[in-house]
Amino acid sequence: MVIYAYLIYFNMDTYVNRILYLFSPNFYWLFFFFLLSMAVVFPLITMVIMYKTNWISSYQIPIRKERLPVLVFVMIYYIMTYVIFRSWNQKLSFFIDPYVSFLFGGLALLAILFFITIKWKISLHTASVAGLAGGMMAVLLHQEEVYNLTTMMTINSILLLSIGLVSFSRLYLKAHNYGQILAGIATGFLVMYTIVFNQWYI
Template identity: 30%
Template sequence: MKFFLKSISYVFHPLFMPIIAVSFYYAKSPRYIPTEIIQAKIISVFILTLILPILLFFLLKSLKTIHSIHLKTTQERIMPLVLFSVIIFLVLRKIFPQNDILELYYFFIGVLITNLSCLFLAFFKFKVSLHMAGISGIFMFFVALSIHYNININGTLALLSIIIGLIATSRLYLNAHNYKELAIGFFIGFLPQLIVINYWL
């Protein structure tokens, strides 16, 4: 059981959320977009939001700024969250500017708001659940897409609901967070996506 719940924390790590959202968007969007452009966008997001943060993690670890990928203390979280905010800003400037794909532009605006909120709380020694923030943001974005394109993704949303429960159980079982940190993490991920849909839905 411990191995399974620990695996959940790795499989659904917050760093995977942007590439999941972008891939899902392109898979479900009815608008025509050339395959070459889709591939280029996905690869760019993969490099910037997954590969680059992993490389920066090893750099910060070698500098002893952080000690593990779990970022167990609020002090350890500050620099990674600052760097990830810069990365999301680059994504907004170079990959999904406002005049390109409005849905993904505002999705990343929501991600940036979530990230900055987590950073703000870290300065005040509050360790919000980044896992819950990531998965709840994805959930709200998928709900918005289903309404926007009038598509039935009830199976996907049901699966995401189960995953949210598994992540919460995993983080509690591993003593990584308490109920309050999980709940606030959920709303910090969910609410920005709910707010920004007013600009594209």
């Protein structure tokens, strides 16, 4: 989720992003490779280790209780990512506030999903894609001026459509029932939209 959000946000043609690229032309790839490591590479390595040591029975993690340690490790990587980006945000005169609030929203969403998963199997896939859609919609609505508005509106429409596609796939694979999928959509979208639109973070 954070990788897609990064690619969308920093390709949004806004006044703030233009200033960032002007004064820090190398920041994009530095941030991207750090984020790729923390959000993709390390979690995947962790999952492989957990599978090899029988912490999880499948990479699809169909068993609810097996999802809990995976979520814990993901949250650890996410916290580290958030702390680093918050530090960079201060050095960049708070120019990336919207993205930092997106990271904080993602962390809050992970925590909520963790506590729900203790008692109930909620759809993590739909929560993630709905969270991405809600967060990106909030970012777009919060921007004073977006020079490539048509492109961004198209991307947001695709994200909303992807909620339906992911939901259908989870039902088709019989990984979740309707309630678990709808709960994932509602939780992901509302949490991310609220936090990002208000640009909350600590």
